[in-house]
Amino acid sequence: MNQTLKHLLIVFGVLGVMMSIAAGLIWVERRLLGFWQDRYGPNRVGPMGVLQPLADVIKILAKEDWVPPFADKPVFILAPAIIVITVLLSFAVVPFTPGIAIANLNIGVLYFLAMSSLGVYSVALAGWSSGNKYSLIGALRASAQMISYEVFMGLSLMGVVMLAGSFNLHEIVEAQRGLWFIVPQFLGFVVFLIAGVAETHRLPFDLPEAESELVAGFHSEYSGMKFGLFFVGEYLGITLISALITTFFFGGWLGPLLPPVVWFFIKTFLFVGFFILLRAALPRPRYDQLIRIGWKLMLPLALLNIVVTGGIILAAR
């Protein structure tokens, strides 16, 4: 009984923390972008503007929940839910501390890759069901981008898996007690970071959205809380990728003095900040450039990483 209660507590705790982080990130992102553009960003609602997400949520809930008459209604309503559900499901395998993790899956890495692949359905279905050519172009781009970046996202993690000798995220973190995998797996880290940015379709790889070309891409026709769900999904995605970078390459909860969960969140938020810095600094590549980088540069790099890591492990044996 006590055990069940503890599990439930962890599940709802993680859910609550993640949802509040997703909301809080809206404020963090706007503040940081402001600072990097020599502005202040939202600083009026509450102390330093921290209540801005609350005001945004109230506004977005009060908006008309409109479904365009030419849209495919059931799919249109389902699409925003998919992205939030898949990202939240991925959090099930993230080990926050040795004690706090929803599921200690022995195929955690594969589970995460599967869930992030499912996320593409959200974008593709949203664009398809909108019945709008810009949305469709955005959705097609999203599908192509996510499929090509999925390939080496998985491959870039294989080096980590080889070094740790496990697909279990817990054991991957434990294997980094001596040395964080960022050092032996630097190439894998770079490839995973770029794939992660593309996976969450954040700038500079936000071609599915591409405000300057496609209105708003796959969510052009969305408004109200359905639009809000896409945003929640995006911010959850950033948090997830940052948490996983921390887990795979930066030793997860490991660190001196401070409690493990604090270390985990410090590392995660450094990467969240880096994601926002990418958005502030870099322009969007062209579509063909994006695909070319993926297949001609990143995929060979990931394969090279596997071959070299595998060779070194075999030689050391």
Added chain:
Amino acid sequence: MISILKALWTVFMHLFRRKVTVLYPEERPHIPPRWRGRIILSRDPDGGERCVACYLCAAACPVDCISLQAAEDEYGRRYPEFFRINFSRCIFCGYCEEACPTYAIQLTTDFEMSEYNRQNLVYEKEDLLISGTGKCPGYNFYKVAGLSIKGKRKGEGENELPPVDVKGLMP
């Protein structure tokens, strides 16, 4: 590749730059004295209304936001019976000020005119009239206009000569 890292570094260092934002309600921007803001109606140095209800401002207004009705008082002075400016239409172009022959209508430096109710943006004469002379101190139209009104005949104003007697023989 190097350029991308350089871009990231440059943008990151902007964190420590001075912000260009003017935090408006606490920190006031400099408003130049010729700013075209809220429109007012000014008065003579004697305290009389300057407006002579000539309709030139209403005619000059490109968005037709000024409406007024002329009337004449017992002294023979023209004045507006009502004078109404719809600030929800006004574009603050200042043409009314340029058109005004008596310096009555003037644009001021005030720009904080927000209202929750659109109807409150329609200003009546009592909202527009101020007690002072505005930008043109010491100017009194009827003193220099050469018009005869009650209490002042032609030629009694400032810098005026008595009218020439057209039937006289003297040069």
